[in-house]
Amino acid sequence: MITLSFFTDLFTESFMQRAFLAGIMLGVLAPLIGSIVIIRRLSFIADTLGHFSLVGISLSLFLSYSLGNEIFADKPLFLGIFFSVVGGLLIEAFRRYYKSYKEISMPIVMSLGTAVSAMFFSLSKKTGSLYNYLFGSILTVTDYYIVVIAVTMVVVILLYLLFFRQIISVSFEEGNAKFLGINLNFFQLIFIIVLSVVVSILLEAAGVLLISSMMIIPVAAAMKVGWSFRSTTIISILFSELSVFLGLWGAYSFNIPSGATIVSVNILILIIIAFAKRARLAAAKKRSKQDALPDSHQGI
Amino acid sequence: MLIDINNLTFAYGHKVVLHDLSLTIKPGDFVVVSGKNGSGKSTLVKCLLGINAVSNGVIFFNHEDINYFKKWTEIGYVPQKFDDFNYEFPITVSEILSVSKLHKTPEALKLKLLDDMGILENMNDSINSLSGGQIQRVFVVRAMLNHPRLLILDEPTASIDRKNVEYFRKTVNRLHAEGVTIILISHEQMLDELDYTHELHLDPNLEHTYKARPVQPPTEDIA
Numbered sequence: 353m354i355t356l357s358f359f360t361d362l363f364t365e366s367f368m369q370r371a372f373l374a375g376i377m378l379g380v381l382a383p384l385i386g387s388i389v390i391i392r393r394l395s396f397i398a399d400t401l402g403h404f405s406l407v408g409i410s411l412s413l414f415l416s417y418s419l420g421n422e423i424f425a426d427k428p429l430f431l432g433i434f435f436s437v438v439g440g441l442l443i444e445a446f447r448r449y450y451k452s453y454k455e456i457s458m459p460i461v462m463s464l465g466t467a468v469s470a471m472f473f474s475l476s477k478k479t480g481s482l483y484n485y486l487f488g489s490i491l492t493v494t495d496y497y498i499v500v501i502a503v504t505m506v507v508v509i510l511l512y513l514l515f516f517r518q519i520i521s522v523s524f525e526e527g528n529a530k531f532l533g534i535n536l537n538f539f540q541l542i543f544i545i546v547l548s549v550v551v552s553i554l555l556e557a558a559g560v561l562l563i564s565s566m567m568i569i570p571v572a573a574a575m576k577v578g579w580s581f582r583s584t585t586i587i588s589i590l591f592s593e594l595s596v597f598l599g600l601w602g603a604y605s606f607n608i609p610s611g612a613t614i615v616s617v618n619i620l621i622l623i624i625i626a627f628a629k630r631a632r633l634a635a636a637k638k639r640s641k642q643d644a645l646p647d648s649h650q651g652i
Numbered sequence: 653m654l655i656d657i658n659n660l661t662f663a664y665g666h667k668v669v670l671h672d673l674s675l676t677i678k679p680g681d682f683v684v685v686s687g688k689n690g691s692g693k694s695t696l697v698k699c700l701l702g703i704n705a706v707s708n709g710v711i712f713f714n715h716e717d718i719n720y721f722k723k724w725t726e727i728g729y730v731p732q733k734f735d736d737f738n739y740e741f742p743i744t745v746s747e748i749l750s751v752s753k754l755h756k757t758p759e760a761l762k763l764k765l766l767d768d769m770g771i772l773e774n775m776n777d778s779i780n781s782l783s784g785g786q787i788q789r790v791f792v793v794r795a796m797l798n799h800p801r802l803l804i805l806d807e808p809t810a811s812i813d814r815k816n817v818e819y820f821r822k823t824v825n826r827l828h829a830e831g832v833t834i835i836l837i838s839h840e841q842m843l844d845e846l847d848y849t850h851e852l853h854l855d856p857n858l859e860h861t862y863k864a865r866p867v868q869p870p871t872e873d874i875a
Binding site: 533 | 729753776778
């Protein structure tokens, strides 16, 4: 039975354990950063960074092909992270250059990233691997990838806890930063670097085309049921973990790219939440109408 | 906080909004800035907040040129509109105030300010469930939370109904009595009920006037 073999392999196969561990950690990281991205209305930025991160991946494959050195081919994540950060800094530079049209920065950086990575992929003669990078392949993650995620997660959570006040107040209202003694430019710089690193790490699991979905959708669903920032964050992590687990099962059982399965579960949760909320509101409306009936009769 | 404004002239393109404005606001003064729409009230606020760039030697806070001024945490500011704030994402009033604290402000002070503004019962409500007037009062509390030496309020009662303006009036008068310097922009009919000390009237024809208010007997709630 498919489901049973998934669970037995989860305990016996090291590749499954790596995928599970990676998924659990990404399930925390993605919505944690995603909520800040949503609050700052930068949802499109993750896609852009993902495309630019692909420059590093494709360059790794190209270097390994042209130099005959497998180091680059084995660990494309490092150049991916490097180029994601470069992409983030480019976005920031363009946002300052086009102050009244900040969103212009995204298509410029995204198209540059896509064009350059297409060239390197083509020159590396490894266009076949492009499929995994576009849609994700969490089942093939290696030990070094787990270490990179773990280190990133510890750093991100530490930054989050240490600078929670600054992160939240600036994210909700940039204009208030000055009165709280927060250096807005420095904050932007650190945020874009952290986001770039997280995006390039998510690339392996979700794929370039679905990175932003993994960050944004669990938070978008949690926003509809959360009653405070804290509750929304916790709920988004729970949704994210659920989608990672079910997505992993789907990817393993049906041999589908993990990005596709994880994001499909995310979307499913979002739809269920939307319908449940609508049904709850309709029921509440009906109840209040019924409660009001006796009074109106009395009035008559 | 001592504020010196020396020959401030500000224009948007060719349109001069403020012309040759000079005045000194002493610590503890309560200045009401009045004037019609378009007379430059909000422009003046933006100059004082460093949002509108002014030349060196024009505005000083405690003898320090605004272009080199660093102690912005000593200033509390309530803008006229909160378009900059993201209301859609769930965050409670209490959470907003917690992340806006600069010091370990006692919980009692937070509760007192919320009570003074008539929104204590909304403390655990998400900001996206509040009315415009309630949100405005939340931001007044936020500006007061860090014991500012200067409080700048840009039409803070614009969305607050008459009944709740009373909460605001009492709180601002109390802060003035405690020695906070206050600059309040208003074109509403609530000025007589405030214990302001000076009035700056901005005129669209650029004939600005700044005068001290004749001494008033203290209001009951302060006495």
